[in-house]
Amino acid sequence: MKWSEICIHTTNEAIEPVSNILHESGASGVVIEDPQDLLRDTAPLGEIYELNPDDYPKEGVYVKAYLPVNSFLAETVEEIKQSVNHLTEFNIDLGHNHVTVSEINEEDWATAWKKYYKPVKISEKITIIPTWEDYTPVSSDEIIIEMDPGMAFGTGTHPTTVLSIQALEQYLEKDDLVMDVGAGSGILSVASILLGARHCYAFDLDDIAVTSTMNNARLNQVESQVTSKLNDLLNGIEMEADLIVSNILAEIIVRFTDDAFRVVKPGGYFITSGIIAGKKDEVRSQLIESGFEIVETNKMEDWVSVVARKPE
Incomplete structure (x- = not known):
């Protein structure tokens, strides 16, 4: 062919x-x-x-x-x-x-x-490997995520994804309920479960992304803890989350900061990534306007992630 x-x-x-x-x-x-x-x-x-x-x-x-x-x-x-x-x-x-x-x-x-596509260690605990590569963990607490680039949405090693996973590793607590908005391949959903979340709801407007998320969840044996569904950002979502993560364009993030503030529990976190450095201030300002406190801002190459918290 x-x-x-x-x-x-x-x-x-x-x-x-x-x-x-x-x-x-x-x-x-x-x-x-x-x-x-x-x-x-x-x-x-x-x-x-x-x-x-x-x-x-x-x-x-x-x-x-x-x-x-x-x-x-x-x-x-x-x-x-x-x-x-x-x-x-x-x-x-x-x-x-x-x-x-x-x-x-x-x-x-x-x-x-x-x-x-080679094995890559992207945070203190997490290493991403392609399905065809043999890989031996270098430490007992290393978390392995298997990915297949043929499932679409890249390999998970782009700086925006790395920044998101590093933030998840720092702020996610055991048994948290997580929402992954704009899930794409579902790598952040999988990472959330492997880091200790009890369940992750993955939302995306693309049915290919919904399928890809569940394929990757099955590949990593966490499909029972991931719910992937078509949804426009957080529109119509009434349940509460301990943590929301969204690796998506800055232009999209600023559209749903109010909904994120409504959905996340007091004391909960909103991890945003996919932000080109020149649009960092726009995202930070919108998060603050919606009621969030800025916890930290991190940068990798030309990309930025912002971690915000809803006051208790």
Whole structure:
């Protein structure tokens, strides 16, 4: 079977929304080629990179996805271009915004995933591994999360995800009820359970994300503690949560801070990520306006996470 590789040359800020557009267009996963990765042979938490500089742009990033070659391909590519261009209405910098399409054999496509995806330790306790890799834990308290990039929504090693999991590790308490808003692959839902939450409700507007979350929950044997469902942010949610986590665009976070304040229990936390550094103050201000106290702000590369708390 023939596959078409679509490559979008864009910015770090646009990675998340562009990736979402590709997934909604039928891609089963994305590859991010960021030249910043070449600057760290060994990350502080022990990630080992095996990367070829020729694969990377001089500036910006490549976001790549694979679509089957069929009679609808040209129409799909044109719809992707239009959707990406539409992101400028959200004040998202698209950079070069150059789109190229090339053909690739299925065998090469299957192999391509593996050169980008290795075991990675992303926090003090958590290591993410691809399903095909053999990995031996280095400590007795290490938590292993298995992920399959073919399930869509990336591998879980993007800075926004790392920041979210590091915050979960710090603020989640045993038997907490967690809500994961904009769950994507469900990696934050899985991490919450493995860190001690009694249950996690994963909400997303994309039915592919709902399925992917449950697939990953089953892969990590926590499906009985994860409920994944279609929902528009926290609209209509009446139950209370001890902790809410949302790795999503800053433009979306600011839309539901009031609902988050309503849903989270007094003393509970709202962990937000997916925030490009230039929009940090906007998110912080909106959280404060909704009634939250800012606990801390963390940064990794060009990305920021903000941890807020509802006063008791």
